[in-house]
Amino acid sequence: MTWSWEYLPDEEQVAGGAPEEFRAAVGRKADELVRAAEALYLDxxxxxxxxxxxxxxxxxxxxxxxxxxxxxxxxxxxxVTPPPV
Structure with a gap:
């Protein structure tokens, strides 16, 4: 297997309505968390x-x-809780 991240249950229910810029920031941070988890849990x-x-x-x-x-x-x-508008 390979480490990954995903919205649970799905992107629309979790992040629907959030600004695209915020979703991109969540994705970048989630990528960092994946790399950290992969290093912590080698298998x-x-x-x-x-x-x-x-x-x-x-x-x-x-x-x-x-x-x-x-x-x-x-x-x-x-x-996800996007920034106030």
Whole structure:
């Protein structure tokens, strides 16, 4: 497997209506989180345990919530809060 990130359950439900610039910033930060998780869990598929709790990241004036699923080698972005208009 290869580490990746995705919106959970899908992009429209999680980030629908958020400005494109903000979505791009979320994507860049999620890419960084994928690289960090890949370095921390060298072979995530063999991970045993409950994984990490949900975390929040400030990005481009807003924030997003994510969690890491080592056995799936996945960073799941589950909520975005874009900056106020």
């Amino acid at each position: 995530g598929t063999t991970f045993e345990g409950s994984g990490e709790p949900m975390r929040y990241v400030d990005v481009a004036g807003g924030l997003f919530a994510y969690f890491v699923v080592p056995r799936l080698e996945l960073v799941a972005v589950c909520q």
